[in-house]
Amino acid sequence: MLIRKPSDIRSSEITPRGVYLNRRKFLAGTAAAGAAALAGRAAAVLLAPDAAAADGAKLNVTVKSPFSTTEKQTSLQDITHYNNYYEFGTDKYSPARNAQALRTRPWKVKVDGEVLKPRTFDVDDLIKLAPLEERIYRHRCVEGWSIVVPWNGYPLSVLINEVQPTSKAKFVEFVTDLDLGVMSGAREPVLDWPYREGLRLDEAMNPLTLLCFGLYGEELPKQDGAPVRTVIPWKYGFKSCKSIVHIRFAEKQPATAWNTANAHEYGFYSNVNPEVDHPRWSQATERRLGEFFKRKTLLFNGYGDQVAALYAGMDLRKFY
Amino acid sequence: MTTERFIRLSKPVVFLACLVPLGLLARKGIEGRLGANPIEVITHSTGDWTLIFLCITLAVTPLRRFLRLPWLVRYRRMAGLFAFFYALLHLLTFVVLDKFFDWHAMVLDVYKRPFITAGFTAFVLLVPLAVTSTAGMIRRLGGRRWQLLHRLVYVSALAGVIHYYWLVKADVTLPLRYAAVVGFLLACRVALYFADRRRSAPAAPAYAERTSP
Numbered sequence: 001m002l003i004r005k006p007s008d009i010r011s012s013e014i015t016p017r018g019v020y021l022n023r024r025k026f027l028a029g030t031a032a033a034g035a036a037a038l039a040g041r042a043a044a045v046l047l048a049p050d051a052a053a054a055d056g057a058k059l060n061v062t063v064k065s066p067f068s069t070t071e072k073q074t075s076l077q078d079i080t081h082y083n084n085y086y087e088f089g090t091d092k093y094s095p096a097r098n099a100q101a102l103r104t105r106p107w108k109v110k111v112d113g114e115v116l117k118p119r120t121f122d123v124d125d126l127i128k129l130a131p132l133e134e135r136i137y138r139h140r141c142v143e144g145w146s147i148v149v150p151w152n153g154y155p156l157s158v159l160i161n162e163v164q165p166t167s168k169a170k171f172v173e174f175v176t177d178l179d180l181g182v183m184s185g186a187r188e189p190v191l192d193w194p195y196r197e198g199l200r201l202d203e204a205m206n207p208l209t210l211l212c213f214g215l216y217g218e219e220l221p222k223q224d225g226a227p228v229r230t231v232i233p234w235k236y237g238f239k240s241c242k243s244i245v246h247i248r249f250a251e252k253q254p255a256t257a258w259n260t261a262n263a264h265e266y267g268f269y270s271n272v273n274p275e276v277d278h279p280r281w282s283q284a285t286e287r288r289l290g291e292f293f294k295r296k297t298l299l300f301n302g303y304g305d306q307v308a309a310l311y312a313g314m315d316l317r318k319f320y
Numbered sequence: 321m322t323t324e325r326f327i328r329l330s331k332p333v334v335f336l337a338c339l340v341p342l343g344l345l346a347r348k349g350i351e352g353r354l355g356a357n358p359i360e361v362i363t364h365s366t367g368d369w370t371l372i373f374l375c376i377t378l379a380v381t382p383l384r385r386f387l388r389l390p391w392l393v394r395y396r397r398m399a400g401l402f403a404f405f406y407a408l409l410h411l412l413t414f415v416v417l418d419k420f421f422d423w424h425a426m427v428l429d430v431y432k433r434p435f436i437t438a439g440f441t442a443f444v445l446l447v448p449l450a451v452t453s454t455a456g457m458i459r460r461l462g463g464r465r466w467q468l469l470h471r472l473v474y475v476s477a478l479a480g481v482i483h484y485y486w487l488v489k490a491d492v493t494l495p496l497r498y499a500a501v502v503g504f505l506l507a508c509r510v511a512l513y514f515a516d517r518r519r520s521a522p523a524a525p526a527y528a529e530r531t532s533p
Contacts, residue, residue, distance in 0.1 A: 077356075078356035081355060081356055082355060082356035082357060086490070086491070090490070090491035090493075092355075092356070092357070093355065143489070145357060145360075188491070188493075190490045190491045191490060258490075261490055262490070277432075280433055280434070280435055280486065280487065281429075281433060282425070282428070282429070282432075282433075284425075285425075287357070287359070289356045289357055290356075292417075292420075293420060294419075294420075
């Protein structure tokens with residue numbers, strides 16, 4: 001696998017966010033005009049300015065990643081108002097309202113298990129572990145929709161190398177915060193709370209796997225998993241873990257939330273795969289938010305060059 | 321005001337009221353307030369209103385019997401036809417907006433996806449009911465046969481609830497709420513059936529009220 005070393009880009013060379021958003025708004029408006037009669041998208045773009053979505057603190061994002069796609073990015077409005085974050089309600093629109101009550105400072109992330117240097121990080125220290133990159137990734141939900149998000153973070157491998165897994169560490173488990181005071185959704189037994197996800201260690205070490213602190217150059221909006229989450233672009237969205245408080249290295253495959261809820265429908269791997277249908281719906285196509293026609297879903301969400309080797313010799317139908 | 325006059329005057333009002341959900345949805349669409357995934361919102365809204373109108377239709381008989389308001393039945397056809405109307409919009413949303421006439425994918429869906437099989441069944445069962453909803457058709461079929469045919473609405477409502485239950489990922493609260501309502505309304509019929517049987521115990525024709533126009 002060839003990984004180009006990303007060149008340093010001075011912050012002065014990056015288009016200011018306002019200009020950038022205006023340009024995007026113009027493009028979005030133009031593109032949407034055609035579909036307006038059908039779905040009223042143009043009005044949505046004009047009436048719901050991106051700026052309304054978030055007012056998070058700016059991040060010092062210094063690296064543009066060669067892994068970024070050049071596809072049209074989903075608007076901040078849509079990224080922040082169409083969320084699966086069951087702790088804040090099971091419909092897509094509740095998290096934008098309910099997650100605002102989550103307190104994300106102070107925030108500790110405990111890293112332990114099969115590591116030589118277990119450590120509890122304050123999130124403000126964790127974010128300084130490596131230069132923040134912009135990674136524009138496709139993000140595919142198991143439900144059949146997708147978005148393109150300019151995430152900000154650094155490879156999870158940086159953190160893993162920092163704590164030095166022992167030879168026994170084969171898996172990494174991530175645990176989301178469980179604050180029943182504000183997470184009204186988690187008071188319902190919809191999933192076995194707290195939300196847990198997991199990766200094989202080599203998946204976690206893959207350069208694509210991101211420890212993510214922001215998007216669009218600002219701190220993560222709370223409904224998108226503030227203050228720190230993972231992003232694993234070749235897997236269905238639920239494999240990413242939001243608002244992480246605990247990262248544990250383990251010898252055995254950890255129990256994960258959706259797999260525990262319904263193993264038949266949500267496998268541990270859950271790699272994006274158009275050939276392997278969800279038992280109740282097809283995964284062959286997806287609707288990119290903002291588009292009318294469905295597009296074909298790509299194996300590993302189009303990241304096969306980077307990750308296919310991880311699964312060499314595995315029957316992807318069996319290990320779905 | 322006589323009951324007859326009240327019914328005649330209120331029917332257009334009820335008709336317009338039944339169009340309000342569609343109107344609100346259309347307004348949201350025009351104002352661009354359908355959110356990030358407008359097609360999903362349209363799908364869910366039309367599906368919800370189909371179930372709501374099915375419940376309203378099924379509520380007419382228990383209500384008129386328990387409250388002794390026989391004239392309520394005069395609104396039943398309208399409620400039933402609006403259930404069909406919203407079901408049709410729901411299906412058209414699937415065919416046009418969601419799948420954009422990809423017949424191959426749709427046939428596979430109906431065949432392979434239990435929740436779509438159930439939903440499609442629920443819709444298909446409503447078609448003969450809508451077709452035979454006119455006074456002429458009731459006359460041609462005869463009250464008894466017509467009534468028997470229209471019991472299909474029970475199956476359709478159940479299939480509709482199952483359709484909803486099978487499609488959600490984990491939170492079955494809403495489908496269960498519909499299931500409870502439909503279950504209750506069907507249970508009312510069982511109760512009414514036994515009450516009638518006890519009252520008309522020896523001989524006596526199974527009450528005539530129901531078959532009269």
